[in-house]
Amino acid sequence: MKLKIPNIRLQTTIILLVCSVVILALLVTYLLIGEEVSERTQVHLEEKATNISRMVANSPVVINSMEGELPEEEIQTFAEDIREVTNVDYVVVFDMNSVRKSHPDEEKIGKTFVGGDEGEVLKGNEHVSIAKGTLGMSLRSFTPIYNSEGTNQIGAVAVGISLSSIEQAVSKSRYIIYIGILFGAVIGVIGAIFLGRRVRKILFGLEPSQIAKVLEERNKMLQSTVEGILTIDEDGKVTLANDTAKKIFREAGLKDELIGKQIDSFMPDSNLIKVIRTGVPLLDQETNLNGITLLANIVPIKVDNRVVGAISTFRDLTEIKRLAEELTGVKMYAEALRAQAHEFKNKLHVILGMVHMKSYDQLPEYINQITNHYQEEIGFIAKRIKDPILAGFVLAKMSYAREQNKNVLLSEDTLVPVPRNQEITHEIITIVGNLIDNALEAVKNAKDKKVLVSFVFDEEEECLTLEVKDKGIGMNEEKLNQVFEKGYSTKDSERGYGLHLVNESIQKLDGDVSVTSQPGKGTIFEVRIPYKSKDESDD
Known part of the structure; x- marks a missing residue:
């Protein structure tokens, strides 16, 4: 049976981790310092006991009393005063026969x-020891007493501090460590x-699993888009480029890794x-990349109202034009069919009216007239x-x-032969279509609502002259x-692209244009x- 690992929140994980590190560090500190503090406390008490025993041993009161110059009772009084002042457990003075001259319990004075x-x-060596006396186990500091000379x-002199007092002092020292911990x-x-909480706020309240999911979704979205996407930071270094962008740059001859490069080094404009x-x-900015027009x-990237970078989405303008041409072609054929259907419907209404009026004699003549006109127009x-594509386009217009x-x-x-390169037809349709549309718009309120179109081909110069004239x-x-x-448009703000496309197509075909108005x-x-x-030999 598999154990299910609980999904702990990032904030909880950080709190547990930091608390564990702090507690572990404090515990190690305690282990390293606690014993040292205990030893230092004990050494301090030993030094205290030794200093007191030396002071008592060198006191004139004690020496004179031991030599008989002062009553022995003075030793007890002096020793007790010292004990109370220094807060030790006992100060015992004894002679060379180990007979006590002072003791906290006066009944034990005179005993061994x-x-x-x-x-x-008693051999004249000062030392410190731990032994059990009448007052229990204690740390005892011994100092010899010498005569006046x-x-x-x-x-x-023996100055004693009970082990319980030492343990209390050590515990007090450790208590300070506990407070610090x-x-x-x-x-x-x-x-x-x-x-x-700070990390959670920076991550917009998202958990690591959610961040991973968002990142994966973002990467899939960036790589699946048909547009090139490129981002740079505020220093101009590329931080992101999707697969489409890399493909476009490879087609432009830039095969090096883009991430980390300065944008100006390969796209100065x-x-x-x-x-x-x-x-x-x-x-809608046009940018040239080694001959490829993008x-x-x-758009700027802003964080807290500060620009920290920029993102560019782009496509090959050639591909966009191709799609536009396809859409224009579909629209053109739809408009042609609609116009012809409308025109045919009007003629059917005329025929129906003639039938209702029983004008049977004029009906064949009218139908022949329509047929002849249509055939003449198509034939002309x-x-x-x-070129059938261009011919169909002109007929539709x-x-x-x-x-x-x-x-x-x-x-x-007018004379237009079949072009050697069929792709030129799409550019001519762009030129003719926009010029005719502009001319039809120009004669909308004019008395003469005619637009004259001519195509003249010069075989020697291999040049086609197109003229669109209106009044x-x-x-x-x-x-x-x-x-x-x-x-720019003389009509409204939603227009102004037709003649721009005309000019681009002319430039693409290495042609020129003149306008008289x-x-x-x-x-x-x-x-x-x-x-x-x-x-004909090309067929």
Whole structure:
């Protein structure tokens, strides 16, 4: 049977750990110091007893009384005074025959000294011993007494401190250690609780298992996103890069480890350092990385209202354009079908009305007229524009314009052969589509709601000239200077990207563009791009 280990909270673990360390440290301190304190206390008492015995042995009162110059009763009085003052258990003076001259119990004066450890002092040797006397076990310090001339020993002094008194003194010394240990333990517990709460606050109240789960989820999220993610600290060093970011950097030729490197060493125009300094986010920023154009969003990382780094999410702009083109194509075909369905529905209503009015003679003529017009339009476009994708796009724009009571007319000199590189078609559609949309918007309130579109291919120069002309509101010189800027629009704030995309596509194809416009008289966009036609031998 497996034992289930309880899941102890981090704060509890820290408190238990710190308390255990403090208590263990105090216990070791007690073991190391306690015995030393006991020994020092005992040595101090031995020195005290020795000093008292020396003082009594060298006292003139004791010496003179032992020599008979003073009554022997003076010895008892003096010894008792010394005992009371010094707080020892007894001070006993005895002669060379071990006969007591003083004792706390006066009845024992004149009797022989008990203990058997006085032999050394009677030989003139000062010493300390532990022996049992009439007052029980005690520590006894012996000092010889010499006559006034100091030539002959005439007795000895024994100063005793009972072992119980010594144990009380040692216990008192240890009691101070106990107080210190208790105080240290209390401080340790308080500190442990404070540390545990502080750590818990720093970790936002999360337990280690929860932190591990959040970290794992964050890593999975970062690695699964299709956008590159890069973070730097306030010193400009890379602290995080997900797999997508590393892949993009490898494609740009940067194969070294990114973590820990200065951002300026491989992305000098990333704007990450700028965001850290200003604290202002930068959105939809184009950044060049060894020839790869990235579209990045950069946001500062703030902790306690202080910028501590920046995070950038980015994608390859080429991939974004490809997705946009796909979405634009889908939208274009949907709009074309909707416009044609609407136009067809209107014609069905006319036919239904003619049936109700029984205009059977005019009905075949009307249907033939519709059919011929439609075939002529398709035939004209198919004859002039050989690329079926571009032809379908222009046809869709014509239907869309008719639905809005406007006209998109294709010039008679239009000629577009099939391109050698099919990818150029997507860029031409971006250019033509945005220019036609702008022209249709410009003629919305004009009397002449026509937009003239022409494609002229120069086979010798291998150049395609595209012109979109309208007689709409036109633009002044100030607007002409800003017309290709990203986000600039003469309409509303949610627009202003169409002509920017047109300019980017022209630059990508190494082409050029010119704009002629007058307020109230209309605008002409002329675009020239390199264009190689597909030879029949290429099939």
